[in-house]
Amino acid sequence: MSNTIEQNELQLEASLFLEAMAADSRAGKSLRKPGDLQRRLIEIAAEIQSTGTYVHSKSELQFGARLAWRNSNRCIGRHFWRSLEVRDCRSVHDQDNAVDAVQQTLTDHLDDAFNGGRIRSIVSVFAPRKPDGTDPVRMKNHQLTRYAGFRLQNGELLGDPDSEQMTAACLDAGWHPTRRDAFTPLPWQFVLDGSTSPLIDVFATHPDRLHEVLLSHPDSDGFSSLKLRWYAVPLLADMAMKIGGIVYPFAPFNGFYMGTEIGARNLADQHRYNVLPDVANIFGLDVTNNRTLWRDRALVELNRAVIHSFDAAGVVLGDHHQLGAQFEAFCQSESNLGREMTGDWSWLNAPMAASQTPQFHREFNNDVVGHTNFFYQKSPLSEGNSEKSTASKTAGSCPFHLP
Numbered sequence: 001m002s003n004t005i006e007q008n009e010l011q012l013e014a015s016l017f018l019e020a021m022a023a024d025s026r027a028g029k030s031l032r033k034p035g036d037l038q039r040r041l042i043e044i045a046a047e048i049q050s051t052g053t054y055v056h057s058k059s060e061l062q063f064g065a066r067l068a069w070r071n072s073n074r075c076i077g078r079h080f081w082r083s084l085e086v087r088d089c090r091s092v093h094d095q096d097n098a099v100d101a102v103q104q105t106l107t108d109h110l111d112d113a114f115n116g117g118r119i120r121s122i123v124s125v126f127a128p129r130k131p132d133g134t135d136p137v138r139m140k141n142h143q144l145t146r147y148a149g150f151r152l153q154n155g156e157l158l159g160d161p162d163s164e165q166m167t168a169a170c171l172d173a174g175w176h177p178t179r180r181d182a183f184t185p186l187p188w189q190f191v192l193d194g195s196t197s198p199l200i201d202v203f204a205t206h207p208d209r210l211h212e213v214l215l216s217h218p219d220s221d222g223f224s225s226l227k228l229r230w231y232a233v234p235l236l237a238d239m240a241m242k243i244g245g246i247v248y249p250f251a252p253f254n255g256f257y258m259g260t261e262i263g264a265r266n267l268a269d270q271h272r273y274n275v276l277p278d279v280a281n282i283f284g285l286d287v288t289n290n291r292t293l294w295r296d297r298a299l300v301e302l303n304r305a306v307i308h309s310f311d312a313a314g315v316v317l318g319d320h321h322q323l324g325a326q327f328e329a330f331c332q333s334e335s336n337l338g339r340e341m342t343g344d345w346s347w348l349n350a351p352m353a354a355s356q357t358p359q360f361h362r363e364f365n366n367d368v369v370g371h372t373n374f375f376y377q378k379s380p381l382s383e384g385n386s387e388k389s390t391a392s393k394t395a396g397s398c399p400f401h402l403p
Ligand code: ARG
Pocket: 234, 236, 254, 255, 256, 257, 258, 261, 262, 266
């Protein structure tokens, strides 16, 4: 085999992962007896020698995916890392009619994750990257549910500006949206062994799959006239999961939302839905001067609406105070177990009232555990496109990106 440097790196990352697994009080049972770990590492070395890669056992896949979550510096929800449900979808693309099989697996994931509002955290792990660097399955979408952003003739943008590139790509590929409004869900598109699938307008054909919460405010009837909404399940489809050096380029995963992701970012950011001026207007705030703190006050009202509406709809949603306290408990339990915690301060702090959560008053080591983690990666959307995505622009220079 020619690529010995890469193989040595893979072997090293496999060892680091298996040592972490062996050290885990619950997951490490199969590696507990003297010689177990050594035996597995020798087996892996032989496999890497002859095939250039190695195959995870089911229990390695399960613990590895959970560990990848535990190691995700930017995630405030890691307290729940052990509860992640790991689905082994490594051979789904191998079936006849792979597109249908992948689609079915994802719709099942979406339905089971929603679970009538009692959201379950799930990851569906599809085939790993091949030793030649190609990916059996990828998806162009950022999340399974995401709203389109239509560039109108007058230059304005209708919908989510974050989706402008994907929306344009879908329209170019022949998408005929059944409606064009601020919250039109995007179709799905897969890339199987390098070839792009037809568009699948899954929410147009199955509106029942579109789990959304309409936003209302506990004290203001007028708020509903803004006709705001958001989807229930954040299900990310564009990050790579890495376990013991093996890259799973398509491992869509979900948790539940923290309210501020919707109320202080998606709907509030000036480069996203930018609704704070409209919210301020409903509440009669003086927007002529930033020193009235109208933005801050509108932010609070919008976030109250998000929490109130998800609660009323019976859909699980965290808030930054509760998740902040749980994350603090996670930091403490990791330290009690003698494990060094890594974290990204700028992400672990909520975009409102940060100083009221414990994270604000802590420092975090932002080193990235490289052998087992979630990473950004080059999007298949930017392929053949001269205007590179942010992911590919920063690739190689940022520890959160795969090179
Ligand atoms: N911030 C992203 C969004 O607003 C979702 C990221 C993952 N969030 C989560 N709670 N698991 O859609």
